[in-house]
Amino acid sequence: MKFRTYFLKRLGTWALTIWIGVTFIFFVPRMFPSDPVESMIGQISARSGSMDPVQMDALRRSLRVQFGLEGSLMEQYTTFLWKGLLHFDFGPSLMSYPEPAGKIISTYLPYTVGLSMISTLLAWIIGNLIGLLAGFRKNKRSSKILEGIAICLYPIPYFIVALVLQIFFAYILGWFPLTTTINSFQGFGVFMASLIKSSILPALSLLLVGTGWWIISMKSLAATTSEEDYVLYARYRGLSEGVIGTKYVLKNSILTQVTALAMSLGGVFGGSIMTEIIFGYPGVGTLIQKAILQSDYNMILGCITISIVAISTATLIVDLVYPFIDPRIRYS
Amino acid sequence: MKKFWKNANFALKSGLIITAIFFVIGFVVYLIPHADPFNFNTYQPKLGASAEHFLGTTSMGQDVLWLLIEAIHNSLVIGLIVATIGTVVGVFVGLLSGFAGGALDRVLMVVTDTFVVIPSLPILILMTSLMKGTSTVILIALVLAMFAWAWPSRQIRSMALTLKERDFIQTAKFSGEGTVQIVVTEILPFALTWSLSNFMNATLNAIASESSLAVLGLSPANLISLGNMIQWARERNAIFNKQWLWIGSPIVATIVMFIGLFLLITGYNDYLAMKRGR
Numbered sequence: 001m002k003f004r005t006y007f008l009k010r011l012g013t014w015a016l017t018i019w020i021g022v023t024f025i026f027f028v029p030r031m032f033p034s035d036p037v038e039s040m041i042g043q044i045s046a047r048s049g050s051m052d053p054v055q056m057d058a059l060r061r062s063l064r065v066q067f068g069l070e071g072s073l074m075e076q077y078t079t080f081l082w083k084g085l086l087h088f089d090f091g092p093s094l095m096s097y098p099e100p101a102g103k104i105i106s107t108y109l110p111y112t113v114g115l116s117m118i119s120t121l122l123a124w125i126i127g128n129l130i131g132l133l134a135g136f137r138k139n140k141r142s143s144k145i146l147e148g149i150a151i152c153l154y155p156i157p158y159f160i161v162a163l164v165l166q167i168f169f170a171y172i173l174g175w176f177p178l179t180t181t182i183n184s185f186q187g188f189g190v191f192m193a194s195l196i197k198s199s200i201l202p203a204l205s206l207l208l209v210g211t212g213w214w215i216i217s218m219k220s221l222a223a224t225t226s227e228e229d230y231v232l233y234a235r236y237r238g239l240s241e242g243v244i245g246t247k248y249v250l251k252n253s254i255l256t257q258v259t260a261l262a263m264s265l266g267g268v269f270g271g272s273i274m275t276e277i278i279f280g281y282p283g284v285g286t287l288i289q290k291a292i293l294q295s296d297y298n299m300i301l302g303c304i305t306i307s308i309v310a311i312s313t314a315t316l317i318v319d320l321v322y323p324f325i326d327p328r329i330r331y332s
Numbered sequence: 333m334k335k336f337w338k339n340a341n342f343a344l345k346s347g348l349i350i351t352a353i354f355f356v357i358g359f360v361v362y363l364i365p366h367a368d369p370f371n372f373n374t375y376q377p378k379l380g381a382s383a384e385h386f387l388g389t390t391s392m393g394q395d396v397l398w399l400l401i402e403a404i405h406n407s408l409v410i411g412l413i414v415a416t417i418g419t420v421v422g423v424f425v426g427l428l429s430g431f432a433g434g435a436l437d438r439v440l441m442v443v444t445d446t447f448v449v450i451p452s453l454p455i456l457i458l459m460t461s462l463m464k465g466t467s468t469v470i471l472i473a474l475v476l477a478m479f480a481w482a483w484p485s486r487q488i489r490s491m492a493l494t495l496k497e498r499d500f501i502q503t504a505k506f507s508g509e510g511t512v513q514i515v516v517t518e519i520l521p522f523a524l525t526w527s528l529s530n531f532m533n534a535t536l537n538a539i540a541s542e543s544s545l546a547v548l549g550l551s552p553a554n555l556i557s558l559g560n561m562i563q564w565a566r567e568r569n570a571i572f573n574k575q576w577l578w579i580g581s582p583i584v585a586t587i588v589m590f591i592g593l594f595l596l597i598t599g600y601n602d603y604l605a606m607k608r609g610r
């Protein structure tokens with residue numbers, strides 16, 4: 001298979017995934033009996049007492065336009081695909097009206113991307129190194145202890161790890177702020193310092209769970225690879241354990257882990273959302289929480305569309321890089 | 333049974349014991365008559381641990397221990413419902429697409445692959461926030477089940493594809509068995525062994541997702557689940573008031589339960605691998 005064929009095929013899957021995902025989130029809410037416009041009208045009339053029916057109708061119509069509920073289902077769908085998916089225009093945010101939801105999301109997104117990217121990469125590197133050691137020398141006591149720790153960390157939901165870290169390090173020990181406070185008014189240095197200080201605990205929560213998983217999976221990969229004939233042959237040739245570990249076992253097992261990294265991104269994003277909410281970290285997770293509290297559906301829909309696009313694209317990038325690191329695949 | 337216990341590895345044994353304890357708490361101890369822990373002011377609020385209230389009471393005068401037991405019960409029920417739906421649908425779709433082949437297989441696989449890679453939590457958030465206030469346990473379970481079928485269906489399909497070519501299936505075919513009969517008598521036993529491990533995994537995932545939604549305030553408000561119990565304690569400032577038993581007990585219970593389930597899953601997989609090896 002030529003690289004171009006692979007590339008085009010993978011690009012096709014990428015577009016298809018996004019399309020199916022977005023179509024799903026477009027149609028499913030419309031199958032629900034609840035109508036966001038009617039519940040908004042209910043809220044507004046409850047607040048302002050009795051309202052003139054003519055005014056009420058005008059309000060209803062303008063709300064329908066803003067929610068993208070005007071016209072037939074097919075029209076709504078094409079408008080949503082065209083505006084939302086291609087231009088990231090999800091209409092105005094209702095909690096900070098009339099600012100467009102897409103614009104607000106773009107100020108929150110970098111925090112989520114930064115937090116989850118750094119902690120995912122660190123977890124991947126640290127976890128795979130520890131996993132390699134544990135799998136390569138699987139009969140050592142230290143390897144078993146490391147695997148035991150990983151098994152106790154990985155299955156715990158992200159938000160519980162975050163909560164426990166928050167209670168211990170921020171509340172009991174007081175080493176870190178309880179909620180995120182980012183100081184962006186006193187210059188870049190102060191901003192970075194406060195950002196780093198507030199990011200340590202959220203990043204640590206993501207790191208602990210992630211590392212646990214990479215240790216477990218790398219350990220079993222490395223343990224299987226260590227029993228391959230070529231590793232045995234390398235031993236007979238008298239190569240040092242270090243060389244066997246890095247040149248033979250690591251190189252052959254890390255490739256599976258690159259594919260696994262691509263598969264894990266969706267879960268990491270979910271974890272990032274939960275961690276942000278626990279710490280009040282100013283990313284998409286906290287934004288989604290605010291939007292839920294104030295029933296800002298344009299915002300929720302926007303956050304979710306963007307996260308589907310972002311995760312699919314990140315997965316695509318990892319998958320496209322893969323052939324360049326795997327020397328066994330050759331494209332002539 | 334005795335032989336099974338002798339061959340079982342450490343992870344399987346400890347996982348089985350921990351999980352069994354949680355099932356006993358959630359389905360047997362749960363049956364002991366007790367005051368509904370959901371009601372406020374049943375007891376004096378903010379009591380510490382005592383012989384009457386092993387884990388004290390909440391700020392609203394609820395017994396923490398019974399709250400915890402009901403939470404374990406409900407979380408397990410949600411997990412089991414979701415895992416059952418996910419496994420049944422997953423096995424069905426996987427076998428269908430593995431055996432039908434052709435266009436149906438391709439369409440089913442595109443949809444399955446999408447559901448495997450698509451981030452589930454954001455979509456769960458969207459759907460549950462639309463039913464905010466009106467959601468029930470069954471609705472939550474159905475919504476969670478939408479993301480529980482894709483992975484097993486993909487695995488069962490590839491299992492079906494390899495099994496299809498094996499000799500004993502060919503023999504069955506030539507001896508006149510129909511496709512449905514072959515699937516039921518020859519393939520399903522294989523699929524079920526694997527599905528058991530997936531079933532436990534799905535249970536764990538469903539409980540985790542429900543508690544994540546609870547932290548967002550999106551789980552049914554009248555449902556006592558582990559996630560909701562943590563969220564209620566957080567909302568009522570249990571951390572600031574140092575009511576560690578109230579906020580700590582559901583956290584510890586969730587952690588121990590998840591480690592137990594995970595040990596059970598890895599132990600069971602290793603056990604299967606070992607059995608195949610001999």
